Amino acid sequence: MPNHTKEKELTVGFIGNPNCGKTTLFNAFTGANLKVANWPGVTVERVEGSTVYKGRTLRLIDLPGIYSLTSYSIEEKVSRKCIVEENIDVIINVVDASSLERNLYLTLQLLEMGKPVILALNMMDIVEERGMEIDLHRLPEMLGGIPVVPVSARKRSGLDVLLHAVLHHYEEGVGDRVVHYEPELEEAIARTETALKEQYGELTHSRWYAIKLLEQDEEIIQYYPKGAVSPEINYEKQIIHQKYNYIDEIIEDTLFHKDSKAQATDKVDQVLTHPVWGVPIFLGIMALVFFMTFTVGDFLKGYFETGLEIFSGAASSVLTSLGVAAWLRSLLVDGIIAGVGGILTFLPNIFILFLALAFLEDSGYMARVAYIMDGIMSMLGLSGKAFLPMVLGFGCTVPAVMATRALEKEKDRKRTILITPFMSCSARLPIYVLFADMFFGKYAMLAAYSLYLAGVLAAIGTALVLSRIDKERAEGTLLIELPEYKSPNARTIAIYVWEKVKDYLTKAGTTIFLASIILWFLLNFNFHGMTEQVSESFGAGIGRILEPILKPAGLGMWQIGVALISGISAKEVVVSSFSVLFGIGNINSAAGMTELSSMLSNVGFTGLNAYALMIFCLLYTPCVATIATIKKETHSVKWTLGMLLFQLVFAWLMAVLVYQIGGIFF
Amino acid sequence: MTLYEGNIGSVYVVKGIHLDQDTITRRLEALGLNEMTKLQIQNRKRGGAFIIKVRGTRLAIGKRIAQGIEVEEVKEDA
Structure with a gap:
């Protein structure tokens, strides 16, 4: 029908408990490259995508996974605000059918909001596997007649039926009374509704607002602050209990052969x-992850290096034969190809690291880590949940900092944010790989391991000191759901890893690209124009200012000063800076390394200096992207600046310690 | 008794939740842990956290929370 295209775009909100497969389902529709993870707090911001079904454009919004619609956590607030304010036409409530009982609690709350709700029963395969049965006729009846559609996000089945339900159901609307509370409560709701209407006029979701007011919900009381409306007694407990009582009835009526089979989990x-x-076991798994990252990654790296060498050589000769000006050739070959290309050769290591992390996440193991580490984290005054962002920090600090949102208390969040940058992110990997390979020969992997360990120790030490200073602690307050184990889904992992690889490539193409050009300019120009003598360039001038400060750490070379400053744009840039600074085309190849290490050795730069450098790179100021994220998450410039200062001083102190104490022995 | 005194494998019924932080109480309730809810201790660490099974879901809870949940043992086949 032609008039379909003229119809209004429909906005569909995906909402559900954490781990219910909501994001996987969302991805199945939009093909969006989102991060899917198996613990709370992944969809920290809402994510949008769109799809077309029967000529109708559907705007899809993926909301954070939540257990209820209260306003206790950031995720809940984001979701609720979106449903109330964003004019969502239809809510797709994704539920994990194998854990229907708990999932229905959110459903009942959504129904109270009075918007059209469609129940997507996900993970029906697990239900069948376990020999459970769900009465698909009775369930919708008991939920006020909403459509209930069995789907499998992983197998991508039931998707069209779900969209079909969206188109049909959105016009029908829904009654807002599925749960009938006990008379006393119903009377209170009716009273509050009347009071609301008297003071604020006709409201669309008056029953929901009334219920929220009876729960003394902070946000809603702010919206409707008038005295007569806000009730004296907090009915929250009764409301929760009576909802669960109704859920008990539903389960009784619709779920059969509950838990008849022993569960593999x-x-x-x-x-x-x-x-x-x-x-x-956890430590063993992490050791294995890094072992794979270094060995398998290094094996694949060889091919990348050969490729880069050929490309760099070819580019140089083509440019020469085309008669391109010397300065432009220098910019392209010495600046861009050396800087960006050098970084690209580390892609295999990064790829393996993220592949391993994706496996841990998608299998359901990651949430267990919070439980396993709770004891150790308790000693640091934090809950085991704070360990999850730290593990994520091995990948990239930016999402790790955002993942701290799953922590309830602001103080715990800030503490965790402060220590997360000490976890060696993948951008620091190239630095370790390069310098460990150059200076530690067959002990290279050991040297790299030790830096990861040093980072963890720095994080633990900082947390320990903080917990001693501030006595208020979050120990013993761990509360996290442990999802079912499942065999990792190829599509989910592929999306996750591709997303990371894409980020890395984008970074190489943007930040590192720009940094390489700026660096090339700084190194080839001074106030008199282009210079042949690098040591007389702008860059050398800047680096020399830092020389005396870095000298006690064994890093008193202007080149290192420049590399470290550039490293703030992205840590990989430390490596690409070395290639540009020392004019080495392919720094990650055997030949490139020999060249660089002999250049460095000539000026007395030994393994000890290299180790001090790696320690400094591990601990000092994180990259710009991280700083921006931290500023955004803490809403405090002052706090962020304090953190930067702390990290700089700490890194310098540690590097000096390593160099000075090491100097006694070596 | 409190949940903290419970043993692995035993089934308990919740008699009350007494925590100093109301938000955690509400969160537990939202997760389906209410008075009269049955739960089973799946795993615990000495002096540390617990894994419990409530309404078909596994929850990891810290020591302090476990100490604030009042329970009564029920016989397995009840």
Whole structure:
């Protein structure tokens, strides 16, 4: 029908508990390259995509996974605000059918909001596997007649039926009374509704607002502050209880053969969350992850290097034969290809690291880490949940900082944000790979491991000191859901890893590209124009200012000063700076390394200096992207600046310690 | 008794939740842990966190929370 295209675009909100497969389902529709993870707090911001069904454009919004519509956490506030204010036409409530009982609690709250709701019953395959049965006729009846559509996000089945339901159901609307509370409560709701209408006129979701007011919800009380409306007694407990009572009725009526089969997850958990072996197993898994990152990554890296060498050589000769001016050739070959290309050769290491992290996330193991590490984190005054952002920090600090949103208390968040940059992110990997390979020979991997360990120790030490200064602690307040283990989904992992690889490539193409050009300019120009003598360039001038400060750490070379400053744009740039600074085309190749290490050795730069440099790179100011994220998440310039100062001083102190103490022995 | 005194494998019914932080109480309730809810201890660490099963879901909860949940043991086949 031609008039379809003229119809209004529909806005569909995806909402559900954490781990219900909501984001996977969302991805199945939009193909958006989103991050899907298996613990709370992944969709920290809402994400949008769109799809066309039967000529109708549907705007899809993926909201953070939440358990209820209260306003206790950032995620809940984001979701709720979006539903109330964004004119969402239809809500797709994704539920994990294998854990229907808990998932329905959110459903009942959504129904109270009075917007059209469609229930997407996900993970029906697990339900069948376990020999459970769900009465698909009775369930919608008990939920006020809303459509209930079985889907499988992983197998991509039921998707069209779901969209069909969206188109049909959106016009029908829904009654807002599914749960009938006990008379006393219903009377209170009716009273509040009347009072609301008297003071604020006709409201669209008056029953919902009334219920929220009876729960003394902070945000809603702010919107409707008038005295007569806000009730004296807090009915929240009764409201929750009576909802769950109704859920008990639903489960009684619709779910059969509950838990008839033993669950594989319990057996796996007996091993992986073992009171004694849990921690060693986790450490073993992480060691394996990094072992793979270095060995398999290094193996693949060889091919990249050969490729880069050929490309660089070819580019140089083509440019020469085309008669391109010397300065432009220098910019392209010495600046851009050396800087950006050098970084690209580390892609295999990064790829393997993220592949491993994706595996851990998607299998359901990551949430267990919070439980396993809770004991150790308690000693630091934090809950085990704070460990998750730290593990994520091995990948990239930016999402790790955002993941701290899952922590309820502001103070815990800030503490965790402060220590997360100490976890060696993948951008620091190239620095370790390069310098460890150059100076530590067969002990290279050990040297690199030790830096990861040093980072973890720095984080733990900082947290420990903070917990001693400030006595208020969050220990023992861990509360996290442990999802079912599942075999990782190829599509989910592919999306996750591709997203990371894309980020890395984008960074190489933008930040590192720009940094390389700026660096090239600084190194080839001075006040008199272009110069042949690098040591007389702008860059050298800037670096020399830092020389005396860095000298006690064994880093008293102007080139290192320049490399470290450039490294703030992105940590990989430290490496690309070295290639540009020392004019080495392919820094990650055997030949390039020999060249650089002999250049450095000539000026007395030894393994000890290299180690001090790596320590400094590990601990000093994180990259611009991280700083911006931290500023955004803490809403405090002052706090962010304080953090930067702390990291700089700490890095300098540690590097000096390493160099001075090491100097006694070596 | 409190949940903290419970044993692995045993089933308990919640008698009350007494925590100094109301937000955690509400959160537990939203997760389906209310008075009269049955739960089973799946795993625990000495002096540390617990894994419990409530309404078909596994929750990891810290020591302090476990100490604030009042429970009564029920016989498995009840």
